[in-house]
Amino acid sequence: MSMGKAALQRLAGKTIFITGASSGIGKATALEYANAADGQVSLILAARRLDKLQEVKNQLQTQFPSLKCHVGELDVSKSGSIGPFLESLPEDFKDIDILVNNAGKALGNDKVGTIKQQDVTETFDTNVLGMIAITQAVLPIFKKKNSGDILFNLVQLLEGMHTQLLKFNLVQLKTEFSIVRNYGDKNKADEVYKGRKPLYADDIAELIVFATSRKSNTVVAELLVFPTDQASASHVYKRPE
DSSP states (O other): OOSTHHHHHHHTTOEEEEESTTSHHHHHHHHHHHHHTTTOSEEEEEESOHHHHHHHHHHHHHHOTTOEEEEEEOOTTSGGGHHHHHHTSOGGGOSOOEEEOOOOOOOOOOOTTSOOHHHHHHHHIIIIIIHHHHHHHHHHHHHHHTEEEEEOSSOOOOOSSEEEEEEEEEOSEESHHHHHHTTTOHHHHHHHTTTOOOEEHHHHHHHHHHHTTSOTTOOOOEEEEOOTTEEETTEEOOOOO
C-alpha cells in the first residue's frame, strides 16, 4: 500500500485516467489506486485491448463493489481518436483529476543504423506524439479548476497552476512490455532477466500512487528507479547459475 489513511483521504472521490491499463504498469496502477483509496475513486481505463480492460474492471469491482470504473478502447498513437474518447465519457467521469500517461511501446534491440523505420515510427507515434496529444486533451480540464496531476516520461514546465509532473526513468523492469519489445518472443524476453531480480509492475504502481497522494503543496518532479541488482543502465549484477 502507498500511504495508508492519508493517501485514502487525499485520493477519495478523485477521477483517475490511466492509459495502457490492460496489463503491466497500467493494470497494476489501477489496482493500487483502488487499494490505496479503498475503492473510493473513479477509474477511467483505456487501452487497445478492450477484452483485457474488461477483465481488469471485473477484478477491481469484485474486490471493491462500490468502485466506479469506465473502460474504453483507445490507441494513443492515433491522435484523432483521443478527443472523441474524452467526449464520449459518461458525465460523472469527465472531471479528471489525475492523468497517468502509461501507454507506450519499444520494439527490438537493434543499434542505431540498423533499426527498422517502422519500429521507430510506431514507437515515436505512441510514446511521444500520443503522450503529447493526450496531455493536451486533458490539460484544459486541469486549467479550468487550477489543479491536477500528470505522470509521464518527459519533463515539462507548466506555470500558473498547481500541477504535478513526474518523470519515471525505468530500467530492468519485467512486464509484458518486454515481450512486445522482443516481437512476442517470451523466451528471448525472459533471457534478459535470467540471474537477475528486476522490478515488477506493482513496484512502479506504488510509486505512482505515492507521488499523486502527497499534500497539495508537494510536487514529486522525478523518480529514478533501479532494482537492487542494478547500479546504472550499464551496470547490472547477474547471479551465477
